[in-house]
Amino acid sequence: DAGVIQSPRHEVTEMGQEVTLRCKPISGHNSLFWYRQTMMRGLELLIYFNNNVPIDDSGMPEDRFSAKMPNASFSTLKIQPSEPRDSAVYFCASSPGRDNYGYTFGSGTRLTVV
Amino acid sequence: SQKIEQNSEALNIQEGKTATLTCNYTNYSPAYLQWYRQDPGRGPVFLLLIRENEKEKRKERLKVTFDTTLKQSLFHITASQPADSATYLCALGRSGTYKYIFGTGTRLKVLA
Numbered sequence: 295d296a297g298v299i300q301s302p303r304h305e306v307t308e309m310g311q312e313v314t315l316r317c318k319p320i321s322g323h324n325s326l327f328w329y330r331q332t333m334m335r336g337l338e339l340l341i342y343f344n345n346n347v348p349i350d351d352s353g354m355p356e357d358r359f360s361a362k363m364p365n366a367s368f369s370t371l372k373i374q375p376s377e378p379r380d381s382a383v384y385f386c387a388s389s390p391g392r393d394n395y396g397y398t399f400g401s402g403t404r405l406t407v408v
Numbered sequence: 409s410q411k412i413e414q415n416s417e418a419l420n421i422q423e424g425k426t427a428t429l430t431c432n433y434t435n436y437s438p439a440y441l442q443w444y445r446q447d448p449g450r451g452p453v454f455l456l457l458i459r460e461n462e463k464e465k466r467k468e469r470l471k472v473t474f475d476t477t478l479k480q481s482l483f484h485i486t487a488s489q490p491a492d493s494a495t496y497l498c499a500l501g502r503s504g505t506y507k508y509i510f511g512t513g514t515r516l517k518v519l520a
Binding site for chain 1: 442444449450451452453454455457497505506507508509510511512513
């Protein structure tokens with residue numbers, strides 16, 4: 295298995311532009327998580343899905359952020375409009391959804407908003 | 409509010425010694441606790457999971473303890489090697505949810 299695949303690896307965009315981050319979870323994993331990592335705040339959970347259904351989006355910072363999971367093999371995180379304070383590394387992770395398994399993280403997308 | 413504390417200062421130890429990292433938490437009752445390793449520019453990698461009713465778990469040179477009375481987990485790496493140098497994160501989860509919250513991590517450097 296290729297693991298959790300995220301794209302792009304790096305994204306530089308101007309303030310006000312729309313940004314879309316993509317994630318392909320491991321096949322057979324039915325839970326998917328979006329995290330954001332910064333030096334100041336560490337890893338913060340933004341949203342998670344179980345069986346393609348959003349379960350908890352309480353970590354989504356503002357209405358500018360939205361996430362979808364149209365099928366079991368694809369998820370997107372969209373920021374519109376982007377702001378400089380959104381600059382961070384965004385990680386996608388998946389898990390089998392059972393309590394004795396850890397998450398498998400992707401390599402992350404480093405987002406810079408200028 | 410719930411809080412997870414890991415030593416923000418880097419831990420430097422000599423090769424061959426045992427490294428011990430601490431994870432303390434408040435205002436939270438986790439059923440599970442996980443430890444991850446993160447290398448620069450990469451995503452965290454899962455190492456171990458321990459349940460609230462388990463006192464200790466081992467995997468090769470790794471040992472994790474979980475004390476729900478002290479609200480603390482200790483993570484030990486025995487016979488440490490320079491390749492063990494990384495940031496180590498603890499994460500807490502409740503029963504009935506697959507959602508984990510993470511500490512900010514402790515950077516470990518093993519000196520040759």
